[in-house]
């Protein structure tokens with residue numbers, strides 16, 4: 001198992017970084033968050049076509065790059081740094097992973113190349129984004145094979161060209177696909193704190209579906225693990241950027257005739273945050289290295305999501321506090337990351353949830 | 369003593385029950401005294417009858433619009449208001465911050481000119497302290513005032529002025545001697561907002577709630593008679609006012625605290641949202657523990673407040689110790705919001721529109737707004753510095 005990034009991986013990071021530096025600026029994020037779709041078509045085409053980033057982690061046999069979680073993590077960290085706005089997380093990560101992990105062979109052949117090439121933006125409809133145990137209780141397939149139920153929050157549900165759904169049925173959980181034009185389907189935008197990641201409510205009433213694959217509890221948990229690790233990478237990127245910017249600010253802002261960063265209280269706070277970040281980053285990257293080597297431990301993904309949720313939130317809180325009044329304004333960019341940190345903290349489970357899940361995968365039981 | 373306070377209680381109770389209009393009960397609008405805002409009829413009526421009794425500022429002397437109540441009587445009044453869910457009739461920087469400062473530092477003429485207007489809710493005040501270059505280092509302020517005849521002519525810029533857009537008056541710290549050491553060249557003046565030399569520009573807040581402003585002073589005029597305290601000795605006045613501000617924020621002194629809705633007694637430990645999540649079998653034991661820990665801290669905080677309150681029964685602001693309460697109270701308030709938001713999970717990220725309940729959106733917005741409590745009125749870091757220096761006597 002590797003313990004450091006290889007030269008190739010570092011080079012890959014700089015390619016991704018250069019691209020995003022030019023195409024995912026904060027002012028773009030501010031513009032895109034005001035739009036309904038929340039993303040820029042041209043950038044998406046370039047990203048998927050020329051760079052092939054969308055298929056980074058998907059198998060070569062299905063049109064992907066054939067890389068694994070390490071490279072996906074690199075892409076996501078760079079995206080998180082810049083608050084990239086677009087369907088990468090919903091389509092490439094959530095839908096891509098769902099198909100790769102849960103679809104049967106024929107459907108992988110049909111769907112993965114479309115996802116990997118970015119030709120189709122696919123949203124994954126889950127009825128619970130808080131906890132994996134909640135999935136498939138609201139969305140149900142009837143004996144007639146029709147889908148009904150509500151998913152209150154679907155990432156990029158509105159802008160996606162196709163929907164994948166995990167739903168329950170008399171015979172267990174399954175993965176299904178639904179056309180955007182299907183009967184009985186309605187999609188309504190939902191406005192969350194973080195407008196850089198678009199959410200929608202998706203409602204089905206006796207909607208026709210196409211079966212994509214059977215979902216075992218183990219496979220569903222593995223999917224949730226992988227998605228949580230992927231999100232953690234994105235969060236690490238955001239946290240790192242925010243801390244860098246905050247430290248830079250403390251070097252510039254002068255009060256009492258000296259930079260505030262020269263005051264011991266501020267130095268200590270920044271030093272503590274750096275440690276929190278470095279630990280969370282090391283843990284996240286370690287999990288990806290071990291996933292790539294097939295040597296992962298069951299409780300690691302939850303450990304990482306728990307650490308990273310706390311870390312990003314704490315850094316975001318300090319980022320505002322250490323800026324004083326400026327940090328509390330709309331004009332200042334800090335709150336964009338602050339909001340992203342908050343939503344990412346709860347998406348796919350809060351730190352508290354993941355600590356419990358970690359204990360359970362270590363064999364413990366919730367005493368409550 | 370006991371009998372007279374009990375008599376006062378029953379009189380007060382009867383009066384409140386008869387006179388408090390239905391529109392002043394429960395959560396809702398509170399009068400700010402601003403002449404630039406309009407208020408609901410019951411809000412105005414409530415202000416007027418309470419002001420007639422001097423109960424907008426019950427402990428102030430009658431001559432200045434108060435009712436001369438003792439601390440014990442004022443407590444009774446607030447308890448009886450809470451019992452029927454009556455809101456405060458008036459809340460603004462005049463009643464909470466400038467008023468108490470003027471009572472201590474103002475001349476008789478200043479008290480008579482300004483306090484009765486404040487007590488009646490006839491003017492809203494804003495705080496012209498912070499400047500772009502002077503936040504934590506407030507004494508580093510550079511807005512200049514020059515005395516010309518009977519007037520100060522003021523040039524400079526203030527920032528983060530909460531409520532400037534609706535304020536009628538500003539209390540303002542200005543530099544009147546640029547050569548003196550920084551704390552010794554500052555004066556405290558009062559000036560009307562509606563004059564050609566004052567321009568405001570709203571700044572949008574991250575919480576999406578009511579803005580604060582940049583306030584530009586270009587030849588703004590303050591009457592010499594509105595200099596509070598002596599020339600170049602305004603720092604002491606300004607600091608005193610901050611202690612009143614912080615004691616309000618830290619929950620010291622009598623009366624309902626701004627952050628605590630009237631009607632919620634101090635013993636009700638859990639907000640409705642928190643209580644519901646604690647009762648939910650889905651809630652993990654670790655989360656229950658977090659709620660419990662918060663409640664223990666909160667209870668201990670209240671008990672300490674109560675003890676401190678007893679120790680300063682003469683009604684004086686307890687000086688630098690206010691920083692302790694501001695610091696801890698701000699953190700407690702924030703922690704509660706964070707905890708609530710975390711327990712709500714995905715339901716706690718609603719910003720606006722359909723799909724989230726009003727309560728959920730309210731909780732999210734309060735959580736965002738709570739980020740400010742450790743910044744305004746002096747940041748938590750600054751409070752810690754004050755505690756270290758003034759309470760503990762640690763060297764600079």
Ligand SMILES: Cc1cc2nc3c(=O)[nH]c(=O)nc-3n(C[C@H](O)[C@H](O)[C@H](O)COP(=O)(O)OP(=O)(O)OC[C@H]3O[C@@H](n4cnc5c(N)ncnc54)[C@H](O)[C@@H]3O)c2cc1C
Nearest residue numbers: 321322324325495497498503504528529530740744747749
């Ligand atoms: C919602 C809101 C409303 C406000 N309303 C008003 C108002 O009505 N009127 C008004 O005058 N002001 C108002 N303020 C301004 C507020 O008082 C200032 O923001 C605050 O004093 C901090 O100053 P600053 O913003 O310049 O931050 P800075 O002073 O630049 O501080 C930045 C960071 O450095 C830290 N720091 C600075 N010096 C030290 C030190 N020596 N030791 C340790 N840490 C230090 C601070 O704690 C902070 O974390 C308001 C602010 C907010 C957020």
